[in-house]
Amino acid sequence: MQYQWYPGHMVKAKKLIKENLKLVDLVLELLDARIPLSSRNPDIDEIVGQKPRIILLSKCDLADKEKTNLWINYFTKNNIKCVEVDLIKGTGLKKVLSLAKEIGVQKHQHQLLKGRINRPTRMMILGIPNVGKSTLINKLANRSVAQTGDKPGVTKNKQWIKTGNNLEMMDTPGVLWPKFDDEMVGFKLAVTGAIRDEIVNFEDMAYRLIEFLMDNYPGLLNKRYGVPENITAPEYLIALSEKRGFLKQGNIVDYLKGAQSLVREFRQGKLGRITLDLLS
Structure with missing residues (x-):
């Protein structure tokens, strides 16, 4: 996205x-x-x-x-x-x-x-x-x-x-720029709250955030949610949502609520102190 x-x-x-x-x-x-x-x-x-x-x-x-x-x-x-x-x-x-x-x-x-x-x-x-x-x-x-x-x-x-x-x-008003050349820059701005939530896809943000944390902060997600990290990001979002009881009518997993919860807790620092931009 x-x-x-x-x-x-x-x-x-x-x-x-x-x-x-x-x-x-x-x-x-x-x-x-x-x-x-x-x-x-x-x-x-x-x-x-x-x-x-x-x-x-x-x-x-x-x-x-x-x-x-x-x-x-x-x-x-x-x-x-x-x-x-x-x-x-x-x-x-x-x-x-x-x-x-x-x-x-x-x-x-x-x-x-x-x-x-x-x-x-x-x-x-x-x-x-x-x-x-x-x-x-x-x-x-x-x-x-x-x-x-x-x-x-x-x-x-x-x-x-x-x-x-x-x-x-x-x-002065906050100013972004007309086009993000790097798709990951757009994701990082969105997940930290610089882009209006109404226009972003929370599930996509959650997948990218999960992948980043698994690669760069291994064990952090498991510590917070008690879900092992040896699965894919979409599978992890499902497991996280089920663990938190985010279900819709008919016992269907509410991935959106799970994604919103994950992003919100990241923004609030509940996952830990995390930096997304890394110096090589």
Whole structure:
């Protein structure tokens, strides 16, 4: 199955980002720590260009810690500042503010040399849908100023938010890209919740997730569901659904409920800390 989602508001959002980039000093790019590569919008590099950037790996509490460290090393080696953040607990945000202020000081010194009045450091928050941009802003602002939700597409317009740290932040809508060249990228975006659930096939997602976990996290499914892993993904979904009692009228196994349950528990971290993007 092909996974694609590029509604009209994303086209407008991309234009909005381009038009407002000149107003900011740096960009905070949020990536999902479970899929640091797949959640990177390839259009962002072209749009942002040489603008100072800090990458934030959000949802790090759901990702494999060892693999998150590998990704931080990867970005650092490529001269990109990278910080893992837990937006629920606020872990990592002090480091983000420190790096932002450091970049802001450099910008302000340059402005003063040109005779410009000192002003707050301005940051643009970028990322795919449902990666935590508005939650980040609320944490940094220490108040609820940006609308949040557990579904993609909550933020539809830009928002400027001031903080008490001499910082101003611009929230932007989550933006995907028109076509996923790699089918697995689409799957990873869908299974982590970046694509609207209403347009995806949960059974297909469940099969792919089961296969990935069997290959890369052997024993994890068995630990959670008590079902041996020496069977195919479709067979495993049947066994899982039966084990959980997902039955329709006539004692027919409800594969859809089983698939939805599996994906939901993955998203909630009930299967364990899992990273889908692996460095070779």
